[in-house]
Amino acid sequence: MQEAKKLSMPLTNEEKTTVYPILFVIGFVHLLNDALQSVVPAMFPILQGSMGLTFTQIGLIGFALNFTSSLMQPLVGMYTDKRPSPYALPIGLCFSFIGIVGIALANSYWLIIVSVLLIGIGSATFHPEGSRVAYMAAGNKRGLAQSIYQVGGNSGQALAPLIAAIILIPFGQRGALSFTVVAGLAIILLLYIAKWYSNEIKNVRTVSIKKKSHSNNTETNKKHKKIIVFSICLLIFLVFARSWFHAGITSFYAFYIINEYGLTITEAQIYIFIFLATGAVGTFFGGPLADRYGKRNIILLSMLGSAPLALLLPFVGPFTAYILIGIIGFIILSSFSVTVVYAQELVPGKIGTVSGLIVGLAFGMGAVGSVALGWLADLIGLTNTIIFAACLPFIGLLTFFLPSDEKVKEIHH
Incomplete structure (x- = not known):
């Protein structure tokens, strides 16, 4: 068990240089993985037309994807913290x-x-271990490393409207077969990553023998356990609020501006x-800014900096x-990678678990929040729901x- 604990902390980052080739490859594979995941919601109109699905059936498809891809991530992370699994990628x-x-x-x-369940399982397996690889390759630039990794995922998600317009609408359901090339490329690149990961595990066995005191400081762990548990729970809640706002914009803002501005569906997209897209850019810059100005400061700025602009958005x-929506996207997602790094530093021995909690559980709960927003829109109207969603970033005061x-x-020292 002690050996497993040591392996869950693959590197002493301060003693290693940043391995940029690995970071860029894992970031690119993150883009490919999330692009594959984006195929599912992009296919909803296609499947509805070809199979006559109801909105309830479509909702269940979305739930199946989110349940496996997001909510299973902490479980995968807990397992791989005890038994690092390079070839699981x-x-x-x-x-x-x-x-x-x-x-x-x-x-x-x-x-x-x-x-869809199979796609979700693949994604749930990738994310905690991918985040661990970014941690291992980070050196002393954890914020930058996590930004490179996470911006790949955000870019992959941003491709969903393009996937629908360029491939799925012209070619229909069979058009998804073209993404087997994307999946195949991702598998090949992950074999390269897995080989590097395996070598790092061998190296850390030597490092961990020299640094036994790092994992044996039980008195310090007991003393600060309450602070750590409280902080992780609060961080999950903050990420949930951010994700709920994110889901509100991506799921319902298009309907709002179609009604308010008389736009077409394509124009609203x-x-x-x-x-x-600006959120992906913000994700990239957030990490280096956090390395320089502090992680908690960037988390606070991303929530409270976007809050007044979000509240203004429905009235312009x-x-x-x-x-406005471009600036909001940049600011609020600037903390996307930062929250992961902050959580990893709170619990340095559980890299996979905390990554799964922050990226998987907390972000995945945003999808559950979008269901609540849909119910709220039916109850109080779309305009009031958008205004409610715009108030969510003010929860950042809890930072x-x-x-x-x-x-x-x-x-931890």
Whole structure:
């Protein structure tokens, strides 16, 4: 068990240089993985037309994807913290490969569900271990490393509208087969990553023997356990609030501006693409800024900096909304990678678990929040729901209750 604990902390980052080739490869594979995942929601209109699915059936497909891809991540992370599994990365993407083939050829609703579950399992396997690889390759630039990794995922998600417009709408359900090339490329690159990962595990066995005191400081762990548990729970809640706002924009803002500005569906999708694209840019810059100015400060700024702009968004004209939604996307997602690094430093021995909690559970709960927003829209109207969603970033005030970066370092030294 002690050996497993040591392996869950693969590197002493301060003693290693940043391995940029590994970071860029894992970031690119993150883009490929999330692009594969984006095929599912992009196919909803296609499946509805070809199979006559109800909105409830479509909702269940989305739930199946989110349940496996997001909510299972902490479980995968807990397992791999005890038993680091380099080759789980390419094996997981093999599940996604099979799922893509299944969804392209499915002739029944339940085959679609099974295919989506396989894609979700592949994604749930990839994310905690991918985040661990970014941690291992980070050196002393954890914020930058996590940004490179996470911006790949955000970019992959932003491709969903383009995937629908360029491939799925012209070629229909069978068009998803073209993404087997994407899955195949991801598997090949992950075999390269897995080989490097395996070598790092061998190296850390030597390092861990020299640094036994790092994992045996039980008195310090007991003393600060309450602070760590409280901070992780608060961080999950903050990420949930951010994800709930994110889901509100991506799921319902298009309907709002269609009604308010008289736009077409295609024109409304441009706003969503701008939000996602600038969010990806914000994700990249957030990490280096956190390395310089502090992680808690960037988390606070991303929530409270976007809050007044978000509240203004429902009341501006269509041209101003272009600019505003781009700025909001950049600011609020600047903390996307930072929250992961902050959690990893709070619990340095559980890299996979905390990554699964922050990226998987907390972000995945945003999908559950979108269901609540849909219910709220039916109850109080779309305009009031958008205004409610715009108030969610103000929850960032709770960031003041998180320990400072200096306090986190003090806890573990």
